[in-house]
Structures are given as structure tokens and as C-alpha cells.
Amino acid sequence: LTIRNPKLWWPHTLGTPHLYRASFSFHNAGKITDRKSVVFGIRKVSDFYTKQGFRGFKINGKKILVRGGGWVDHLFLDDTPESNRNQLEYVKNMNLNTIRLEGFWGNSQSLYSLCDSLGIMVMAGWSCQWEWENLVKKKVDPKYGGVISKADIALMSDAWHDQIVWLRNHPAIFAWFGGSDKIPSPAAEKSYLHILSQIDSTRIYLASAKEWTSTVGPSAVKMRGPYAYEPPVYWFADTAYGGAFGFNTETGPGAQIPPVESIKKMLSPQHLWPVDSVWDYHCGRHMFGKLDRFTKALALRYGTSRSLAEFARKAQVMEYEIMRPMFEAFSARRYVSTGVIQWMLNSAWPEMYWQLYDYYLMPTGAFYGAQKASQPYHTVYDYARRALYVVNDRLQDKNNCTLHVRVYDPQSQLKYEKKIGVNLPANSSKEVLKLPQFPWLKTICFVDLRLTDSSGKEIDNNFYWLSKKRDILDYNLKPNGWYFYTLTSQYADFTALNKLPEVAVNYKITWRKKGKGFTV
Known part of the structure; x- marks a missing residue:
């Protein structure tokens, strides 16, 4: 499929998140046996490195300062398209351009489709749950976590494959994390990279969200805190x-x-x-x-x-x-x-x-x-x-x-x-x-x-x-x-x-009906 001079998908802070819809139907003996409709966007993701050796990202050849927050699903996993939209509208209202998912994938494609249409980028990847002994309930490697055995690597590779196939048409996703606090073992990473080469080569792969060097080189990002109070x-x-x-x-x-x-x-x-x-x-x-x-x-x-x-x-x-x-x-x-x-x-x-x-x-x-x-x-x-x-x-x-x-x-x-x-x-x-x-x-x-x-x-x-x-x-x-x-x-x-002396603040609130809701 060749699209000439396409309208590109951009993060909302840089442009318009243009989307396309492709419809496919399969015919046998003159009858439609199956049909599929896919929404997708066209954009190019690349990276660059600072003089200090840290990684940065580009969308459609333009550097972008990534500003975002770590997303978590609702405790009871009962997020709805409406609740997702409400939160992502907050992200856009704050002029942030990214959410990072650490093992949270949502209960449908709603989250990703909304990010596509709203122009909010997504960093997706595994959580740290398989990396720490108290969470995975088994002995872990200090560098590679708990996915060490051939059986576990095969299990995780299948999950990696299925989730990437499930989500790869969403232009909002610009990076896959193979690990969070640690990195995948060389055998696991080899499997992950082989899968990517077969089914998705349009995004950046990072072995970890922390500073590690894997078989493909440094992650070139940092996870040095802080996580507690700091002054301005x-x-x-x-x-x-x-x-x-x-x-x-x-x-x-x-x-x-x-x-x-x-x-x-x-x-x-x-x-x-x-x-x-x-x-x-x-x-x-x-x-x-x-x-x-x-x-x-x-x-x-x-x-x-x-x-x-x-x-x-x-x-x-x-x-x-x-x-x-x-x-x-x-x-x-x-x-x-x-x-x-x-x-x-x-x-x-x-x-x-x-x-x-x-x-x-x-x-x-x-x-x-x-x-x-x-x-x-x-x-x-x-x-x-x-x-x-x-x-x-x-x-x-x-x-x-x-x-x-x-x-x-x-x-x-x-x-x-x-x-x-x-x-x-x-x-x-x-x-x-x-x-x-x-x-x-x-x-x-x-x-x-x-x-x-x-x-x-x-x-x-x-x-x-x-x-x-x-x-x-x-x-x-x-x-x-x-x-x-x-x-x-x-x-x-x-x-x-x-x-300071207290002052009286005069204000006026105006409500206007907009679609099914109201604008204040």
C-alpha cells in the first residue's frame, strides 16, 4: 500500500494527529467471508544522542522534548473509554505530550485509540514486577530479573509478540521497553529483537528504563530519582x-x-x-x-x-x-x-x-x-x-x-x-x-x-x-x-x-452546553 504525500501524525503540541482508516474485505465465490477496518497514522520515529550520551527522540525528523506522566490502570481494572478520555483530556490540558505505561496495558484498545486521536505519545513496556524477588516469588538475577529459564523466556516472548501485534497499528506508541528497572537476559533480548524485526520496525526499542547496557548497547536514559520532596x-x-x-x-x-x-x-x-x-x-x-x-x-x-x-x-x-x-x-x-x-x-x-x-x-x-x-x-x-x-x-x-x-x-x-x-x-x-x-x-x-x-x-x-x-x-x-x-x-x-492582608476576589462562572457536556 503506497500513500503519496500523506498527512502525518503529530503529537498535539507540534501539529495535528492525522489518522487514516483502511478497510479490507475478503471474498470467496463472490461472497464476503470476512472484513476488517483499521485506523492508523503515518509518522516516523527516530532518536538522537546528547553530548553526554543520553537519548532523545524525534517525530517526523523533529526533536521533541518528552513531557509526561506514568499511567496506572484503575485498581479494579474497570477503566472505561469515558474514564480514559477524561484523564487523557487532562494530559492534553496540561500540555503534556506523553504517558508511560510500566506494564499497564488497559483492558481494551480504548486507551491507545484515544491517544492516537488526541495526539498523546505512549511509551509501552514491561513492568518491574518480574524483576524483583518479593514480587515474582522466585530467585532473580540482579541484572536480568526473574525471566531466566527457557520456559519463562518462551512465555514472555509469546506475550511480547502478542501485545506488539495487538498494538502496533497505533501511531501514538513510539517506544517499546524490554525491561523497567532491569534488562532482559541476552537470550530473552535476542528473542524480543527477532520478534520486532518480523512484526514491527517502526519504533525505538529500549532494553530498560534505567541506565543499563544490553546486547544492543546503552539504554541511554536514566532512573536516578528523586521520588520524594525536593525544593524548586x-x-x-x-x-x-x-x-x-x-x-x-x-x-x-x-x-x-x-x-x-x-x-x-x-x-x-x-x-x-x-x-x-x-x-x-x-x-x-x-x-x-x-x-x-x-x-x-x-x-x-x-x-x-x-x-x-x-x-x-x-x-x-x-x-x-x-x-x-x-x-x-x-x-x-x-x-x-x-x-x-x-x-x-x-x-x-x-x-x-x-x-x-x-x-x-x-x-x-x-x-x-x-x-x-x-x-x-x-x-x-x-x-x-x-x-x-x-x-x-x-x-x-x-x-x-x-x-x-x-x-x-x-x-x-x-x-x-x-x-x-x-x-x-x-x-x-x-x-x-x-x-x-x-x-x-x-x-x-x-x-x-x-x-x-x-x-x-x-x-x-x-x-x-x-x-x-x-x-x-x-x-x-x-x-x-x-x-x-x-x-x-x-x-x-x-x-x-x-x-499578607486578605482580599475579596470577584469572579464569574459561565456554563455553556457543548455536545453532551458543558464548557465552563
């Missing part, structure tokens, strides 16, 4: 672990507390306040089984909370503040940075950890931090160097723009102002200004950034609150166990925010 400066300052360099396949600043409405659904009244062991029950396992790192940082940075309402409100503020710079740092450092996957996107059950929106589909502060950081045209503050960047995430130049910088003191008095003419080359980022030290700064200040196009129309705005007392990382302090986060030796102080 971490993502710009860190050059050893999870900071903005290379492709980080799973990472994030830890706990994301749901809004208060969801907390009240999750917990019985006697456990709503203060934070107790029932809250911890709704966290993760092992070193992620408590909220202590988050609650310590929240209290030291924003002040002690005296009620559930105060705690939940401050939590949303800090979640926004610590999620935004993760995505911003990777965006500003493109293409030294090539991608970042927030761990996780969603939750399989009501919980307090790793979620941009909660089990009840309520966005957390982290949702809006990711959304703000991923705007198509964006201004970014580098917490490590006090530098300002302008970012263009599109494939077309955006020239003759103006960046308006204003800095205010806690009384909203303008203390610094500057306007800069900037050009935004396609798919790029560049540093345009370094803010000076402010001798008048005593506690906190506010940085207001506005970007306008050549006609004067605002195309981006960003607002930061900064502390005279800085967050300081200490790499000499080692957490117990694995390096799942870098410890903080000094916390920023935003308690002055508690003294």
Missing part, C-alpha cells in the same frame, strides 16, 4: 542525579496531597486532622510510606498548619511551587535535557503520593504547576542562577516578542522593572536576562513575567514568590537506603505570606 532549585542545580539533563524516565518531587474535598472522601472524620497513620496508609510502600518529608518541608517553608483546611490550602500552594520547576528546568535546558516523566500521572486508588490529579479526578496543585510549565511559549525563572529563559515549544519561530519583568516587595510596591525584546526560534530555549541581587529584599518578593507577541497580545505569564532565605541542598547528607532524594540542609522561608 533542585531541578536546575542538580548535575548528578535527577536534575535537568538527559532523559529521566520516572521522577518527581514526591507526595501530592489531594484537595480537601477529596481528603474528606478518603478519610473518616476522626482521622481528618491532624495527619496520622491513616494518612500514611494512603501513601506508598517502604521509604515512601509516610508524609514526613513533605509535612516537614511544608511547616518549615510555609508555617505550621492549625487545621485541615489550612494544611490542604498550603499543600496545594507548595505542590504547585515544587512541580512547576521540574518541567520548567527540563524545558529550559532542551536539548541537554531530552525528556522527563512525572512519577506518577494518576492514582489507582485514593492516595497521597505521586499524582497530578487524584483518584476522584480532582486536580492537585501539581496539575497546575505542570500545566503552567508546559505552555507553548513560556518564560522560566532558574532558581539556581537567577536567570530568565524564554521557551518556544512549537515548530514555528515566534519573533519580535517582548518580555516584561517586574519585581515587587511584600507590600506590592514595584522595586525592579525591565522590558526586553526577544525572538523565540522554533523548538528552542534561550537565556535572556539574569536578575540582580536585591539589597532591599528582607523576607520575600514577587517576580511577575509577561510575554507579549509582536501585536502586543499576551502569550504567556508566570509569577514566582521567592525567599531571601534560600533552599540549600546538601549532597553530603545521605538518606537511609537508596538515593531516592537529595536532602535539604536549609529551607526557604515563606511564612511572610501568612501576614
Whole structure:
């Protein structure tokens, strides 16, 4: 089948996800004996490598900064096309372009078909469940996991074959993972690669989501954490672990507390306040089984909370503040940075950890931090160097723009102002200004950034609150166990925010009927 000058499938952040439908019918003795209809897209997936040796990806020959989250199926595997669409619309609304599936495949092709039509890329592959002794319930190899015997390799190879045949027509899928935390044994990988050569050569194969070297060479991605609380400066300052360099396949600043409405659904009244062991029950396992790192940082940075309402409100503020710079740092450092996957996107059950929106589909502060950081045209503050960047995430130049910088003191008095003419080359980022030290700064200040196009129309705005007392990382302090986060030796102080006078906010909500639903 030859299609001349096809309309290409693009991720929604770069273009239109064009799709085609091919219909086939089989005839015997003048009668149709079978028919099949297949929806597919046409696109080219390739990769490139940074000077540091990390892998990046291209779609249709164009580099793309991968921004996404780790997808998990619902606890009872009862996801529906409607629930999948609701969540993927959230992904698109946040301007993220990717979901990563670690062994979660859905209960139908609905998830993948929706990603095809919405222009959301998918990284698919095996989970870590077969790699660890406590999960696979058998002896495992420290490098190759539990799939060692000929029988197990044959079983996994059959599954690999069947799932790739099942999903290979979906243009949204751009990478297959042969492993997660470990890599397949040489024998297993040989089988996987043979299957790929026979049935699918249109995607990138990665042996692991971690830094391993297999029979085909380095995976050229990293899985160095963090998975727990980190201050905003971490993502710009860190050059050893999870900071903005290379492709980080799973990472994030830890706990994301749901809004208060969801907390009240999750917990019985006697456990709503203060934070107790029932809250911890709704966290993760092992070193992620408590909220202590988050609650310590929240209290030291924003002040002690005296009620559930105060705690939940401050939590949303800090979640926004610590999620935004993760995505911003990777965006500003493109293409030294090539991608970042927030761990996780969603939750399989009501919980307090790793979620941009909660089990009840309520966005957390982290949702809006990711959304703000991923705007198509964006201004970014580098917490490590006090530098300002302008970012263009599109494939077309955006020239003759103006960046308006204003800095205010806690009384909203303008203390610094500057306007800069900037050009935004396609798919790029560049540093345009370094803010000076402010001798008048005593506690906190506010940085207001506005970007306008050549006609004067605002195309981006960003607002930061900064502390005279800085967050300081200490790499000499080692957490117990694995390096799942870098410890903080000094916390920023935003308690002055508690003294700001309250103001009345006027707002108007308009509902408009749109199809079967409503637009707010």
C-alpha cells in the first residue's frame, strides 16, 4: 500500500494527529467471508544522542522534548473509554505530550485509540514486577530479573509478540521497553529483537528504563530519582542525579496531597486532622510510606498548619511551587535535557503520593504547576542562577516578542522593572536576562513575567514568590537506603505570606452546553 504525500501524525503540541482508516474485505465465490477496518497514522520515529550520551527522540525528523506522566490502570481494572478520555483530556490540558505505561496495558484498545486521536505519545513496556524477588516469588538475577529459564523466556516472548501485534497499528506508541528497572537476559533480548524485526520496525526499542547496557548497547536514559520532596532549585542545580539533563524516565518531587474535598472522601472524620497513620496508609510502600518529608518541608517553608483546611490550602500552594520547576528546568535546558516523566500521572486508588490529579479526578496543585510549565511559549525563572529563559515549544519561530519583568516587595510596591525584546526560534530555549541581587529584599518578593507577541497580545505569564532565605541542598547528607532524594540542609522561608492582608476576589462562572457536556 503506497500513500503519496500523506498527512502525518503529530503529537498535539507540534501539529495535528492525522489518522487514516483502511478497510479490507475478503471474498470467496463472490461472497464476503470476512472484513476488517483499521485506523492508523503515518509518522516516523527516530532518536538522537546528547553530548553526554543520553537519548532523545524525534517525530517526523523533529526533536521533541518528552513531557509526561506514568499511567496506572484503575485498581479494579474497570477503566472505561469515558474514564480514559477524561484523564487523557487532562494530559492534553496540561500540555503534556506523553504517558508511560510500566506494564499497564488497559483492558481494551480504548486507551491507545484515544491517544492516537488526541495526539498523546505512549511509551509501552514491561513492568518491574518480574524483576524483583518479593514480587515474582522466585530467585532473580540482579541484572536480568526473574525471566531466566527457557520456559519463562518462551512465555514472555509469546506475550511480547502478542501485545506488539495487538498494538502496533497505533501511531501514538513510539517506544517499546524490554525491561523497567532491569534488562532482559541476552537470550530473552535476542528473542524480543527477532520478534520486532518480523512484526514491527517502526519504533525505538529500549532494553530498560534505567541506565543499563544490553546486547544492543546503552539504554541511554536514566532512573536516578528523586521520588520524594525536593525544593524548586533542585531541578536546575542538580548535575548528578535527577536534575535537568538527559532523559529521566520516572521522577518527581514526591507526595501530592489531594484537595480537601477529596481528603474528606478518603478519610473518616476522626482521622481528618491532624495527619496520622491513616494518612500514611494512603501513601506508598517502604521509604515512601509516610508524609514526613513533605509535612516537614511544608511547616518549615510555609508555617505550621492549625487545621485541615489550612494544611490542604498550603499543600496545594507548595505542590504547585515544587512541580512547576521540574518541567520548567527540563524545558529550559532542551536539548541537554531530552525528556522527563512525572512519577506518577494518576492514582489507582485514593492516595497521597505521586499524582497530578487524584483518584476522584480532582486536580492537585501539581496539575497546575505542570500545566503552567508546559505552555507553548513560556518564560522560566532558574532558581539556581537567577536567570530568565524564554521557551518556544512549537515548530514555528515566534519573533519580535517582548518580555516584561517586574519585581515587587511584600507590600506590592514595584522595586525592579525591565522590558526586553526577544525572538523565540522554533523548538528552542534561550537565556535572556539574569536578575540582580536585591539589597532591599528582607523576607520575600514577587517576580511577575509577561510575554507579549509582536501585536502586543499576551502569550504567556508566570509569577514566582521567592525567599531571601534560600533552599540549600546538601549532597553530603545521605538518606537511609537508596538515593531516592537529595536532602535539604536549609529551607526557604515563606511564612511572610501568612501576614499578607486578605482580599475579596470577584469572579464569574459561565456554563455553556457543548455536545453532551458543558464548557465552563
